[in-house]
Amino acid sequence: MAERNVVVIGYSAGVAGLTTALLLSKFPGYRITVAAKHMPGDYDIEYASPWAGANYMPVSLRGTDAAEWDKATWKVFHELAVNHPESGIHFQDCEIRNRSNDVGSATANWFSELLSSAPWFKDVVPNFRTLSKDELAPGIDSAIKFTSVCINTALYLPWLVSKCLENKVVFKRAVFGHILEVSNLDPSLEVDLVVNCTGLMASKLGGVEDQTVVPARGQIVVVRNEARKMVNLSGTNDGDDEACYIMARAAGGGTVIGGSYQKGNWESQPDPNLATRIMKRAVQACPELTGGKGIETLDVIRHAVGLRPVREGGTRIEKERMGKLWIVHNYGAGGAGYQSSYGCAEAAVKLVRGALEVQTKL
């Protein structure tokens, strides 16, 4: 097969683009160029991936494509955690605590599958069980526990870049106003197909301008204090769009405590009052963080904000013809960009291969 040029926007930097590039680069016959405004190492409000916890805590609903994508991703994360510690992924016990007074809140709705006593993933992740009444902390009505993973995104994103480089993927910085500008990237390149992994910025990119993609603002605090297990609550007493979770990143990445899920909010700066509430809730939910002491004993590395690219109707994985170009979209994963990354990338790669095969026969 003749080599095809596949240029991907947002491939390089975001978890969606990098994973898609990596899977596609395993097939022969493609010249893949990754072109993006932000790359691993950058911290920017337009770039969600570095801010994620990130853990595997499926919020997808039973019987949906999203559940299939999450299921496919677990297999790979499991393999990476067992055999590739250099990827920055490790296993951690995960406990999801449910409070009946959170029913109907934004966080509880987002977590609805997680809060069920028999979620679809109970036979996928290891060591799933429902806690007995006498194991429940005060104020908690029910809880589940399983073995999950936590990803140190500061290691994992560069690791994905390294794997792509091994497979001869080319990386370039570029900012596109319109999706068709990719054709002008390099006069020596005739672009056959573009994979669009622009995340939240798909809402602003010319030719896409998907108004159903909105931010769900997540504020976090990264601390040096250690937590042996991940803890997630169904809600808080501090408002509908606030959350409480704790997770320890692999390989000295610190412990991430969160958070919030503020839909439609683009504010990039941490709110100090919210930060105090986040720290208080974390210390209460996980006293081992500070040995039972107050938030003044949290050793803060950084306060931060990231914007989850939430799309009404879920992640868009579709192909589209624009003029002479095929476009394959893979954006809008919301708060699940890591835990669905391999499933989504596999689906996008299938569309890429199908589109280019049709083109070859034309």
Ligand code: FAD
């Ligand atoms: P991004 O990471 O935003 O990447 C988009 C890329 O496109 C960038 O490289 C950008 O430069 C490029 N780009 C965009 N527009 C243009 C343009 N016009 N020209 C050139 N380049 C462009 N997910 C989980 O699975 N588990 C978690 O525990 C988790 N926790 C989270 C916690 C927080 C606080 C946040 C904010 C998110 C969390 N997420 C989690 C969600 C996850 O981070 C996102 O779903 C994921 O990072 C989205 O990745 P992406 O590649 O689609 O987008």
